[in-house]
Amino acid sequence: MGKIETGLRKIKSLFGKRTLQSVEDLMVYSYDATKKTGVPDMIVYPEDEKEVAELTKIASEYEIPLIPRGAGSGFAGGSVPSDKGGVILSTEGMRRIKDIDERNMIAIVEPGIITGDFHKTVEKINLFYPPDPASLEFSTIGGNVSTNAGGLRAVKYGVTRDYVLSLKVVLADGSVIRTRAMTIKDVAGYDITGLFVGAEGTLGFVSEITVKLLPKPERKGTVLAFFHSSIDAINAGIEVIRNGVLPATMEFMDRTAIALVLATSSLEVPPGTLSALLLEDDGFEETVLRSLKIMRDVCLKNGAIEAEGTIEKEKADEMWKIRRSISPALAKIAPFRLNQDVVVLRTKIPELLKKAEFIANSKGLKIVQFGHMGDGNIHVNFLYKDNEEEKR
């Protein structure tokens, strides 16, 4: 029996029914949100840090690759085995919230908790965990930490890294380290925590995460503005910030994104619309009302055809429909697409849009561009219908 086979047997005898090896199960864990595939030799579901450490020691002794995996929704192939196979270390058995310290506003969680579930739990006690990747209904906090996930609210609140106070990490030899203190301020020495955030599981397995929480904002205010051009919309967004409002969300849609939504839904936009901005701010009601007025006025001053604002949830939900319809519309008309998450300075967005359009036109491909204008992060989607078009 080979070395790896012996190691796998040892793991199986330790974890018993919490291992899977059928062909069907291995296939389910052989891909993530990329098109990459790689079949593991086994899937293991440890239930605590001690078990992860034991598993890691065996894997190290028998030279078996270990691949940490949350929900497998990553866009970098990090949870997909290489052609060497290996053992998927699933965090599905580690979903506990260990502690929420309301007065110090910190929480200690295991890596497998679903981000959206954690949001709901802390919001029930008027606390707030801002990182909100669009995958929050299924992705895990361990995955978010290991990819340093951002989201719609990143423009005002930052990304996952900004909320991680301390980590416990199981290293490749099975030893466990704690990084940093749980205090808000801990400035001495190297930033070891920062090294593990965004490391895609390459440096160790994150077994416990201490995050910072904020007070839950009282109200939200939403503005939807339509423009004759992308340049007008982007200038308006830049001017909103220059006029003192840093919105929680600043979403941009180009003419192709709007055309796509109109073609696949019953939503309507004012005549002449070739671009749109969706802005949202949060905080105390008085502050939000003031932000709404500034956001609306600045959009109109910068060429908006129409700009409406509301603090009513139902009206805001209506406004969000146009933005939320883009991804389903894309899936409907273009099942195949190359989606690049491009990040540039806000002032460079018009140049990015133009260059991406030029590339698409020169290759005879359709393109749809939209995204988080506030942090300069635009989703550039090249659409294709077959292998021939993909090669271009």
Ligand SMILES: Cc1cc2nc3c(=O)[nH]c(=O)nc-3n(C[C@H](O)[C@H](O)[C@H](O)COP(=O)(O)OP(=O)(O)OC[C@H]3O[C@@H](n4cnc5c(N)ncnc54)[C@H](O)[C@@H]3O)c2cc1C
């Ligand atoms: C529809 C959709 C929308 C998305 N929207 C966003 C978005 O708005 N913003 C964004 O940033 N991303 C987004 N993503 C990408 C993805 O959801 C995020 O990267 C997310 O953080 C991955 O979490 P996961 O639990 O799925 O992790 P996985 O995909 O399982 O793992 C991701 C990486 O983390 C490692 N890992 C997982 N758990 C651990 C652990 N405990 N210790 C060490 N390493 C670990 C894995 O090995 C892998 O390298 C989106 C994906 C989809 C499919």
